[in-house]
Amino acid sequence: MRLYRDAVQLVVNELWSLNEKLSRKKLHEMFYEELRKLGFRAHHVKEIYVYAKSVVVSARANGGKKPVLRKLTARVDKYDYRLNLENRVLVLKLHSNYEVELKLLAPRERVEKFRNWNNYELVVKYENGELWVSVYFKKTVESVKPRTIMAIDLNFDNLTLAVFTLNGRVARLKRFKTPLRKILTHRIWIERIQRRYSRSWRFIKGVRRAIGKHGERVRNISWDYSHKIGDLIADLAFKYNSIIILEDLEKLRENAKRGRRFNKKLALWFYRRIQFCIEYEAKERGLRAVKVNPKETSTRCPRCGSRLVDTGYRTLRCSKCGFTGDRDVVATVNLYRKLSLHPRCGGLGVPLNAPKPGESTSEMQGNKDEAMKTYQTI
Template sequence: MRRTVKIKLSLNQNQQKLLQETIKQFKQACQRVVDYGWNRNGLKTYQKNKLHKATYSEIREKTDLPANLVIRARDRASETIKACVKKIKNGEKASKPTFKSDSIVYDKRTLTVWLEEERCSIATTNGRIKADFVLPNEYNDYYDKYLNNGWKITQSTIEKHSYEDDEPFYLHLGLEKEIQKNQSVNPTIMGIDLGIENLAVTSTGRFYSGTELFSRRERYEEVRGKLQAKGTRSAHLTIKQMSGRENRFACDTLHRISKKIVEEAISKDVDVIAMEELEKIRQKISNNKKFQTWAFKKLQEYIEYKANERGIEVKFVDPKYTSQRCSRCGTTLKQNRINQHFECKDCGYRVDSDYNAAKNIGFKTILDGQMSQSRMGNGQLALKSGVLKPNGNYYSYPN
């Protein structure tokens, strides 16, 4: 199980300038690797050994980055190209990546952390600097859970939050820990459908609204547009401050919803939570595409790590036809669904369309062989009341 803990760093002005220069050169190194891998003989190369041989010496010569940060830049570029290639293979558009965000990757060779002393040592373009953690006087549950509970430090990042002027650098500390998963021979699955009006709906009949989250996003966009039209320095600073408030609100909202979803799973003795593969739910994403994609991804991440902490496994399935298929008889027709209303043209089953989809997602986890081989076909679906076991090739249930 992997987690990331966000920790504010205390840096003096000289340290901030040095770290900013290191991030600048790290982004340049990433871009140099991408420039090579993206244009190589018209192909897109992301194999790390090829990228290393072609760019390592040049980057070492033209930057002040230590060797291990050059390698981390190569790895980030390689992973970025690979993600773009995957999109292209899936019929999506992907242009050559550009590295703009102030972020740099660190590993155990370039970052040393002393949790008990609440400080760290960071490699830069001019030696190492030491920074203290800015933590509450008394740990809240967030810090206590991860900093004092046997977690091991893994690859981390340091990022600059441009909307803050005072102490703008944060360490996103990577942690990992082995956990014991539930090993049920007859696992109970809870399906979750994601959407706009209902941000999440479970097969157990719980609805979590997305109205407040997306409505506030629209209000922020409206205000942001007016400020951008003014073009003044004051307006620009206000936009930065708004971005910080908006991000904090969105993350807090998604955290609270994910917590409630996992609590629902626990109350129903669920062993597996089934969700949609994010890459295949584009049809649900209308305007505000970038924000909606981010929100879905964040919610899934929060659900997954909260579920794993409680020994609940998380599976992802292809959502194809889950909105059009009847969760009672299995008939699949486009006409079955009209916005939030689902009515099967074959058996007459009527239900909320998102709830119907949530049940279908749970069904697919079992019927499409998403369970481990030893458990395949023995699963049961968690519903509003009780559970449901397979009946032939599909389910037959009146509610």
């Protein structure tokens, strides 16, 4: 691993001194013989100079300094390893004709999912005395012809989805609670530790370890939920043959400037991870996911287009036509309208699913942990 990293660093140093874009053919001419003399296989050489070029291009695009590689990672082409999913064994072909056999610790359910897929590359990483392997798979899927439209409204405390038929009727309405409150709890603990050791927390190993554990827990909660909810939503969309509508939140952090409390929630809100998992799970099933501008989806009446008034308990009312509905459900209707070719949704039966007086506005009617119980291993 160190030899591979040092070889990549060698190529990075050479490329950094050159102020020109080099083709793969030119890179091959410059580095192939030199790297082969170090004992690397032919495909190792290709991975090294291609990876080094991507590192240099990325650093220059971001206006950074010359990259210095410290982590022990290596990309391995499909010709330089043998993967046996049946026995969960991986054989890596190393430099100087050495080979090493690794036993994969992935659960059987996860392995079974990719049994009929094609693997084409893997990444090996050595960290804290452990060897991690990421295997990349691909498969060809047939696109599913959409028969319904699924609109998804994503908020701090919940995710609301509605499945609409092409003529505008609601076929399914579902709401899931997000674990943002759990994440905020870990963030509060991090801040308490930092305040208690305000001057020394950066230098005390035990304190840094405690902060790191809370940070790791935050990452695990967000990724775990994102994978599970993405898989569940994609299964539901596949059941209804839906095209999925997501909010385009690309510039949300730049445009949303509010109070300190809101900004703290926004910093911990993992909407990009949720949308990423929904998109790739949908793509895996041959479904299409599109993003639309979410502007005014929670403030415009889906019946007449007038501005809605907040009446409390997350309910909105239109003073012009009298329409009343839940804030999140209204958002899904308006997202559907933005995609649909139909000029009007018709008489949508939008049920009022707002919390009752006295209930927390973050709660929902139904099973609050529904999204966390039914899932498939990713």
